[in-house]
Amino acid sequence: MSEAPDAATAWQWLLERRPHTRSWTHDELVPVARAAHAEPRLRELYPFPSHGALHFLRTGPGETRPAGNLPYVLYGPPPYKVYGADHAELGAPGTAEEAVALVVRHLPPEPGQP
Incomplete structure (x- = not known):
């Protein structure tokens, strides 16, 4: 499975559904x-689909700096589940x-900063 080298490429591959990249076959994603991708604050971050979320x-996967925990979305048929950095359900x-x-409402200030 290929991992994109940076956030911009990861978004491009995710939206293009580039074959053999993470979750490219998941229509629900x-x-x-x-x-x-339409949200500027999220476009700064590296999108990482994994385990239905x-x-x-x-930072990108495999980088030495810690990525930190941020809110995430479980994808699938609606309703969608959104979880916070502490894995508590937000809605x-x-x-x-x-x-x-x-x-976006639950992002910490300046989410693009390591």
Whole structure:
């Protein structure tokens, strides 16, 4: 499985559904990924789909600096589940856009900083 070298490339591959990249076959990820990419604060972060959730990392996978915990969205049929950095459920919005807005509301200040 290929991992993108940076956040911009990771977003591009995720939205293009580039073959053999993380979760490229998961149709349920598409609306969440599109809604997340539309948010400027999330576009700064590295999108990391794993285990049915779209996570957001401050650094890419495998980098030596800690990525830190940020809110994430479980994708699948609505309602979507949104969890905070402490893995506590923040809500179950009915649309991908509402789920992403909930993530953004719970981001710490300056999420692009390591």
